[in-house]
Amino acid sequence: MFATMNNMPFLLGDEVASKFTWFPKQASTFAAENDWLFFFISWICVLFFVPIAGCLVYFCWKYTKPKGEKAESNTAHNTPLELAWSILPSFFLVAMFVIGAKSYLNQRTVPEGANDIGLKAFKWGWSMDYGKGVVNPELHILVNEPTKLSMRSSDVIHSVFVPAFRAKKDVVPGRYNYMWFEADVASEKVSDSELAAAVKENIGGEWDYDKWQFTADGYRFYDLYCTEYCGKNHSVMQSVVVVHESQEDLDAWIKKVGKRDPLVDTPEAWGEKLYNQRGCAGCHSIDGSRLTGPSFKESYGNSRILADKSPVKVDANYIRESILYPKSKVVGGYTPVMPSYKGQLSDDDIDSIIAYLKTVSDYGKTAAPAKTEDEPSTEK
Amino acid sequence: MSSGSLPSGSQVRDPGYPTPSENYLTNSKGILSWMFTLDHKRIGVMYLIGVTVAFGIAGLLALLIRLHLLQPNGMVFQGEEANNYYNQVFTLHGAIMVFLFIIPSVPAALGNFLVPVMLGAKDVAFPRLNLCSFYLWVFGALFFVSALCASGLDTGWTFYTPYSTTSESSVILATSGAFILGFSSIFTGLNFIVTINTMRPPGMTWFRMPLFLWATYATSIIQVLATPVLGITLLLLIAERTMHIGIFDPEYNGDPVTFQHFFWFYSHPAVYIMILPAFGIISDLISVHSHKRIFGYRFIAYSSIAIALLGFLVWGHHMFTAGMSSLTTIIFSALTFTVSVPSAIKVFNWLATMYKGSISLTTPMCYALSFIFLFTIGGLTGLHLGTLATDMHLHDTYFVVAHFHYVMVGGTLVAFLGGVFHWWPKMFGKMYNEFGGRLSALLVFAGFNLTFLPQFVLGSRGMPRRYATYDPEFAFLHQMSTWGSLLLGFGLLVALVVLLRSLWSGKRAPANPWGGATLEWECTSPPPFYNFERAPSVGDPYDFSDLEWEAENERYVKVEPKREIIPEEQPETAPVHADDSN
Numbered sequence: 001m002f003a004t005m006n007n008m009p010f011l012l013g014d015e016v017a018s019k020f021t022w023f024p025k026q027a028s029t030f031a032a033e034n035d036w037l038f039f040f041i042s043w044i045c046v047l048f049f050v051p052i053a054g055c056l057v058y059f060c061w062k063y064t065k066p067k068g069e070k071a072e073s074n075t076a077h078n079t080p081l082e083l084a085w086s087i088l089p090s091f092f093l094v095a096m097f098v099i100g101a102k103s104y105l106n107q108r109t110v111p112e113g114a115n116d117i118g119l120k121a122f123k124w125g126w127s128m129d130y131g132k133g134v135v136n137p138e139l140h141i142l143v144n145e146p147t148k149l150s151m152r153s154s155d156v157i158h159s160v161f162v163p164a165f166r167a168k169k170d171v172v173p174g175r176y177n178y179m180w181f182e183a184d185v186a187s188e189k190v191s192d193s194e195l196a197a198a199v200k201e202n203i204g205g206e207w208d209y210d211k212w213q214f215t216a217d218g219y220r221f222y223d224l225y226c227t228e229y230c231g232k233n234h235s236v237m238q239s240v241v242v243v244h245e246s247q248e249d250l251d252a253w254i255k256k257v258g259k260r261d262p263l264v265d266t267p268e269a270w271g272e273k274l275y276n277q278r279g280c281a282g283c284h285s286i287d288g289s290r291l292t293g294p295s296f297k298e299s300y301g302n303s304r305i306l307a308d309k310s311p312v313k314v315d316a317n318y319i320r321e322s323i324l325y326p327k328s329k330v331v332g333g334y335t336p337v338m339p340s341y342k343g344q345l346s347d348d349d350i351d352s353i354i355a356y357l358k359t360v361s362d363y364g365k366t367a368a369p370a371k372t373e374d375e376p377s378t379e380k
Numbered sequence: 381m382s383s384g385s386l387p388s389g390s391q392v393r394d395p396g397y398p399t400p401s402e403n404y405l406t407n408s409k410g411i412l413s414w415m416f417t418l419d420h421k422r423i424g425v426m427y428l429i430g431v432t433v434a435f436g437i438a439g440l441l442a443l444l445i446r447l448h449l450l451q452p453n454g455m456v457f458q459g460e461e462a463n464n465y466y467n468q469v470f471t472l473h474g475a476i477m478v479f480l481f482i483i484p485s486v487p488a489a490l491g492n493f494l495v496p497v498m499l500g501a502k503d504v505a506f507p508r509l510n511l512c513s514f515y516l517w518v519f520g521a522l523f524f525v526s527a528l529c530a531s532g533l534d535t536g537w538t539f540y541t542p543y544s545t546t547s548e549s550s551v552i553l554a555t556s557g558a559f560i561l562g563f564s565s566i567f568t569g570l571n572f573i574v575t576i577n578t579m580r581p582p583g584m585t586w587f588r589m590p591l592f593l594w595a596t597y598a599t600s601i602i603q604v605l606a607t608p609v610l611g612i613t614l615l616l617l618i619a620e621r622t623m624h625i626g627i628f629d630p631e632y633n634g635d636p637v638t639f640q641h642f643f644w645f646y647s648h649p650a651v652y653i654m655i656l657p658a659f660g661i662i663s664d665l666i667s668v669h670s671h672k673r674i675f676g677y678r679f680i681a682y683s684s685i686a687i688a689l690l691g692f693l694v695w696g697h698h699m700f701t702a703g704m705s706s707l708t709t710i711i712f713s714a715l716t717f718t719v720s721v722p723s724a725i726k727v728f729n730w731l732a733t734m735y736k737g738s739i740s741l742t743t744p745m746c747y748a749l750s751f752i753f754l755f756t757i758g759g760l761t762g763l764h765l766g767t768l769a770t771d772m773h774l775h776d777t778y779f780v781v782a783h784f785h786y787v788m789v790g791g792t793l794v795a796f797l798g799g800v801f802h803w804w805p806k807m808f809g810k811m812y813n814e815f816g817g818r819l820s821a822l823l824v825f826a827g828f829n830l831t832f833l834p835q836f837v838l839g840s841r842g843m844p845r846r847y848a849t850y851d852p853e854f855a856f857l858h859q860m861s862t863w864g865s866l867l868l869g870f871g872l873l874v875a876l877v878v879l880l881r882s883l884w885s886g887k888r889a890p891a892n893p894w895g896g897a898t899l900e901w902e903c904t905s906p907p908p909f910y911n912f913e914r915a916p917s918v919g920d921p922y923d924f925s926d927l928e929w930e931a932e933n934e935r936y937v938k939v940e941p942k943r944e945i946i947p948e949e950q951p952e953t954a955p956v957h958a959d960d961s962n
Binding site: 021022023024030033034037038041042044045048049052053055056059060063064065067068069070071072073074075076077078081082085086089090093094096097099100101102103104105107108109155156157159161163164166167168169170172173174175177210223225226227228229230231232233234235236289290291335 | 460463464467534536540541542543546547548630631633634635636637670671672673674675676677678679701702703706709710713714717720721724725727728729731732734735736737738739740741749752753756757760761763764766767768769770771772773775776777837840841842844845846847848849850851852895922924925928929931
């Protein structure tokens with residue numbers, strides 16, 4: 001009975017083509033239990049609310065009298081009644097509490113042998129660590145297997161929320177927090193032609209997850225949100241969860257994103273992928289516009305003025321230093337908020353990024369000055 | 381008993397109308413007579429103006445939020461800094477509403493005016509402290525405004541660390557403002573505790589007080605005990621920011637969750653500071669406008685105290701996902717359920733009061749009915765959040781936003797408005813347009829539901845809170861919510877216009893327009909600056925049997941049997957036994 005409430009026909013009409021739902025799709029072993037409990041509580045609320053609202057309306061209708069008329073009764077207390085309506089609802093409260101606590105304990109107790117994935121949250125993105133140096137913003141897990149997330153934050157409190165799994169846990173700096181879930185619905189893969197068409201249209205720049213509703217590898221996904229306010233881009237600090245049918249499928253994906261395959265990607269192409277996937281694009285543009293960080297356009301090979309007014313040449317060493325120790329040489333006019341990628345990018349990754357940056361710069365040929373806050377643009 | 385005419389053999393006891401030299405509003409003139417007044421009624425009026433201005437500012441910020449969220453990519457703020465502007469707007473909206481409006485509104489604006497009058501006293505126990513509280517409110521407000529005008533505030537009103545210890549915005553200015561406001565709150569609470577404890581008139585035992593005073597008393601206990609914790613917490617936050625003492629910021633070996641414990645230890649009781657006075661108002665409104673004794677007086681009185689005490693034990697339910705131990709989390713959930721029982725008791729008692737009463741659907745009654753409907757929804761949705769498993773999904777989503785707006789706006793604001801409409805004739809001596817008042821109640825009710833009901837669904841569907849932009853799938857519900865907020869804003873504007881108009885063109889108010897039996901209705905409207913010449917005799921605060929409606933003058937009056945002060949018949953001068961021989 002409770003399950004049908006989830007699919008009540010939408011009463012307001014055509015605006016929403018699909019049926020009205022309270023919840024996103026149930027995609028984990030927690031979901032059915034959680035939704036059932038939600039509806040259990042809701043029906044109890046209805047059980048109390050309807051008589052209360054009914055009394056309000058009925059009493060107004062029946063007992064509204066002209067001014068000056070006295071009340072029909074002045075009974076002021078009825079102790080058995082008071083005790084009844086104080087004690088009887090308590091049984092419902094105990095039921096809610098007990099069922100909720102039991103489910104919670106289950107959701108809190110990480111099962112033995114769960115697959116462990118590291119998660120790092122930072123302003124404003126996610127890095128999922130699959131071990132052996134493979135780090136990617138997307139969370140890929142195996143269906144019907146418990147997955148444990150070992151989570152840490154490098155700056156402020158964030159919170160991982162996957163609505164489809166009904167799972168949420170804060171990611172707190174200075175400690176590790178753990179959560180687990182078991183996905184029981186695998187992600188579909190879209191057809192190759194659909195994927196190819198999307199790849200063609202999504203040339204350059206970040207992959208538009210909202211538009212395509214599948215990842216760059218063609219998997220449909222579940223949303224993963226940050227749900228603890230963390231500053232400017234809190235609302236765009238999103239990622240996706242993809243549930244793989246089989247271990248082979250998952251391994252193949254991990255292999256694909258883990259390391260540059262010289263047969264597939266040139267360093268420049270791999271660097272561009274990293275630029276789009278690893279959070280660089282969120283703060284550094286390649287078209288010259290000023291975002292949270294300096295634009296990469298006309299960056300490599302040119303000079304920048306640091307916060308202490310000294311100049312620095314943007315060469316391979318500077319780029320490497322900025323990736324690993326971002327707060328050491330910050331360009332003047334920008335705030336030192338970049339997180340470090342130490343341990344998350346291999347040497348080959350950094351080489352590839354440098355190679356990519358070379359492709360968006362004239363490096364030195366025009367000796368164009370770097371664009372800072374006060375200078376007008378002199379770039380082509 | 382036909383209404384409108386008085387029973388024969390009775391006389392009317394009514395204080396009439398005040399002269400201009402008695403009327404507290406006009407007994408002394410000039411701006412200085414207000415700035416340095418010690419009259420609790422004038423202080424109450426100044427607070428009323430102040431909190432209304434604060435509400436207006438924060439309300440406009442709310443409309444800005446809702447307009448921005450009309451579109452998934454944000455409609456109002458554009459460009460590179462759009463999200464930063466949005467973050468500052470929601471932070472200021474929350475901080476101004478919580479610290480400058482909701483916490484002070486009922487105790488300071490209505491309580492200051494009513495507490496001494498309901499006690500038949502001339503003023504509060506410490507009138508100078510009362511004025512000091514007001515100026516502390518003003519200074520705290522100025523700090524907030526200056527934080528707004530400086531580099532803004534973008535931490536959320538909850539100031540979670542380490543974001544607040546590292547944010548570039550004006551955290552210190554804003555937290556200093558909150559610190560000062562805390563003292564305003566503490567002094568008000570202290571004043572009321574002493575006043576109610578020591579200045580009740582002869583015959584007014586604890587259980588013969590109006591329930592508004594019970595509510596004020598319970599609120600004051602919380603104000604005095606909890607607010608210092610916030611003050612210390614904010615000082616520690618400032619110390620962390622400036623001196624890196626290493627308490628909340630992990631970079632200096634502090635613990636961010638410790639901040640949350642300290643913060644919520646105050647802020648949860650704070651929400652009971654917000655709602656308990658509202659409960660007090662509703663008890664009086666329902667009883668007076670149903671012209672029937674309040675049902676379950678003792679249960680209501682005790683439940684206020686119970687909420688005040690239990691409210692200190694549940695702060696952890698704001699932190700169920702923060703990483704506390706399972707045992708701690710489960711204990712907090714259990715305690716949270718206990719605190720829901722006293723509130724439910726009140727709702728049932730109010731309904732029982734209406735049963736077989738003689739209801740007048742006046743403006744205050746409309747707001748009171750609205751309160752019961754909206755607060756019940758707010759309270760019931762708290763059950764979903766107090767239950768651990770469901771909270772794992774709903775925490776930090778729009779479900780929480782909807783829940784707390786139902787209890788704070790649908791609860792406290794609606795009760796505050798009901799109280800203002802109820803005591804407006806007493807405070808300003810003018811009657812407002814009833815049709816306009818009831819229209820405002822309807823618009824506020826409809827607009828509020830349209831704004832926040834969709835947000836429950838947004839939350840359960842997974843929309844996180846404090847988001848400047850959102851996924852397109854949430855657009856329809858956001859739009860519904862925005863249209864609702866415009867309707868709500870319009871309804872509030874109607875309420876304001878109705879009240880202000882009454883000051884210019886309203887009918888003169890009698891001493892007792894609604895038929896209340898508590899002491900504030902026994903003095904003129906507005907009261908004389910001294911309230912009562914001598915302490916009035918105390919009756920039962922909810923006994924309406926001797927109040928009659930006098931249709932000719934459109935007022936309620938107390939009737940008592942005719943008395944002769946000097947009897948016509950002279951008594952005998954000789955003693956009765958004078959003729960006896962022995």
